[in-house]
Amino acid sequence: MSEFEQTVRQICSAFKNDRTRMMDIVQAVQARFGCVSGEALDVIASAVNTTRVEVQSTVSFYSFLTAQPKGRIVIRLCSDPVDEMAGMEPVARAFEAELGIRMGETTPDGAITLEWTPCIGMSDQAPAALINDVVVTYLSTDKAREIVAELRRSGDPRKLVHRLGDGHNAHPLVRSMVHNNVRRKGPVVLADLPPGAALRKALAMSPVEVIRDIKTARLRGRGGAGFPTGMKWEFTRQAEGDRKFVICNADEGEPGTFKDRVILTEYADLLFEGMAIAGYAIGAREGILYLRGEYAYLRPLLEHVLQVRRDAGLLGRDICGKRGVEFDIRIQLGAGAYVCGEETSLISSCEGLRGDPKNRPPFPAQKGYLGCPTSVNNVETFCCVARILDRGPGWFAEIGSKGSPGTKLFSVSGDCAAPGVYEYPFGVPLADLLRDVGAEDVQAVQVGGPSGQMVGPESFHRRLEYDDLATGGSIVVFNTSRDLVHVVARYLEFFVDESCGYCTPCRVGNVLMLRKIAEILAGRGAPSDVAYLTGLAECVKFTSRCGLGQTSPNPVLSLIRNFPTALEGRIRPPAGEFLPTFDVRRALADTERLVGRPSVIYAP
């Protein structure tokens, strides 16, 4: 057996040759060898008793995993519109010039790869990039040059961090330049709680009473969909099965969202407390924190917090001394796939598979992770849970608005003076938030990220709550200098890149919408395009299999609905016989160059 094979087999056996731990196995192999090569696929397949193509299928799905070697250092520039607005384009050009390569390439010495990646959760400190696991923020062309020089000198991205961020960003286990940018604290999430305080209160009640409290508080899921948490827990509790799971969805990938980053950095105890309470309530002994790959830099801190809680008897066996109550949490690291924020995709990923969503029914509450009843909740939801148990459901339900009790964290970025995280009671008018963040000359606000809706000033009086402007928390502000059609094109590019490709409408429809928007941007729009786009968007929305495709047409639909002049202003009635999309000069340009003479019929 070669040394390579031995090492790969050791990695597999460290995960008990369990193919459902494929994500961990391939990530470990890649960490060791730089990629998951064809040879590695064969060894892993044989060790965990599956087929090579199954392993390959998983590896090929995630953008942070690779079958071909990349540079020892991978620079991933954030391609989000907010980063572009903050000046990412010249930064990207500076990186290219300094490295002597184009985006997507690796330096000839194999040292550094340069590529784009979608929103890395740093929109409040854009332009930002990931360099291996290290986050670099507030980039400029000068910084790009310094970064390349330092990487060439030391080969160590950690050396790029000179000034540490605030709070736990400066923790020895984190040592990051990231700033929390907490701008407004509220009583529910961004507040202290002595570890164990809420958990002890929960354990003094019966599980059914805990669920009753969550229902009394009328807590709804904070990820955006707003499903009543107590009901989800009740379904999971009542579902048949000895083994049940609690999963925390910390895969916040919605462009413009970063509030979970702050919770994970500063309030991990609150989150884990909420998970433990959930475990007790539904009868689960195992929990998983699905951490997006972009937040890998927080993993050592989170593992540390988990260990401290274990040592304090807040996790593990006989929690808080209560006999028979058992709950522990493992961290599952993602690898760059937005769709894994969809709860059934997230479960697929936890099971070591491609991040394809699953067919529903059955719902995760009946058959989730490994076929067991599973409750998947948002990071912020678990924080609310802990607070509700500590302060009481009545206290919680008093905050916020009637249909949306409690507070909500908003990740605010884009054209505003004070981007960052804001905790408001639900029901706050959008106008109040815009005033507080120092947004002036506002043309449009993307509420809930690209999968939400883009609204204009006529909607600024509306309230941020489930029954009006619902949002998972992403608020991106665009001032009047921004080209909204361009923004929509960027968001569509994002969905095209992130579609899992399982179902027809999402896989093909998003490509077709992007193509049409790009043509309109290039001045080749036709009056019929609005109807064309509407029909396409409605088909994708209606027939897609999961939330990604059901919401990916929203940028197009809200542009048409709320900013009709943005598209119409770019569309001219066709002149002559040709369709606006057909440009005969463009169709001939390559041949003219190759043959070395201009067209006789369609001379320039």
Added chain:
Amino acid sequence: MSETLSFTIDGVAIEARPGQTILQAADDAGIYIPRLCAHKDLVPFGACRVCTVKVNGRPQAACTMPAAKGMVVENNTPELLEHRRRLIEMLFVEGNHYCMFCEKSGNCELQALAYRFGITAPRFPYLFPDRDVDASHPDVLIDRNRCILCARCVRASRDLDRKGVFQFVGRGARKKLWINAETELAGTNAAAEDRAVEVCPVGCLLKKRQGYATPIGRRLYDRRPIGSDIESRRPTPTT
């Protein structure tokens, strides 16, 4: 006699056996719901979305949705037909479907659906993707230009042939059918007799040396639209 669940499709009362999907119950009752990825011998998959129906007002894939008592299902409505037509057109422009020389022409389910819907040209631009052909295997051809990513072969090879020859790699628009070998189908244990080859609804997986065997006019969908066999099961109403 086992208990049945009653529900309606377009107002027609249907009896389903417990555990049946809407699609299966509709098939038994002689109501055709168009589909591509669904196949009677394979586990439901829900990828093509052509079988999308409205269940109590909400869209659902009929092939994965279990029938339930009292459901109100809409199938043959202008809205649904329009969505399905768009999905079929999407599949046509996504790949390179040259029917004029395809061995499967006349027996192809994608083509047959387009016939049934009377599609004369897609309203979307052809994407002309660059896809490859794998002719390495002595008896089986893969022409990925024609693949619609329905996963019938993936499921059949895994569940019926017990071989696991096929799986998808990549995601989104770059997702493609791949095989359990380094580069070529010849490196797998695939065989011409595999159900995986037979269940391909299009001309992506083909037995070699069998093309154009049936004369034009006598092929599966030359004279009767796809779904006619199911619709012929429908009892004629007694007056």
Added chain:
Amino acid sequence: MPDKPRVATCSLAGCFGCHMSILDIDERILQLIELVEFDKSPIDDLKEFTGRCAVGLVEGGCCNEENVRVLQEFRKHCDVLVSVGECAICGGIPAMRNNIPLKECLDEAYLNGPTVHNPRRVYPNDPALPLVLDRVYPCHEVVKIDYHIQGCPPPADAIWQTLVALLNHRPVDLPYEVLKYD
């Protein structure tokens, strides 16, 4: 009969198979002569339009600038424009080059092909030769097309029934057996 509707036909990047099919209507060809007058068409060898046409039948897609020019003329002179056959509708066999880079196509055709003799290694560039387009375009991606008759070639019945319907201002509604893509 003075006011017979005029019909024009052309074959762009096609194989003339669709035109063969137009002529394959057996004895109805006598009816056709009664029904219409041919303007620009390979059938009567008229090279340019002589007047306004009721119907233009277009075979083949656009692979070069001459195809584009002819299609443009057809759109200009015809009230109703019909794409006839797979090549006009989806590019057909010529469109198989669409996923090959243009330079590779030209190199293979003019420099490296097994039967090519081109010692000076230049692409033919006589101004009389139309320049090829970057890819083959279906007709409805170049100009507005009003109807499509599918088939490779379309059955004579499909062409006949469509033409008669259009000339009589009746909706085109072909029976199931006639709509075929091959």
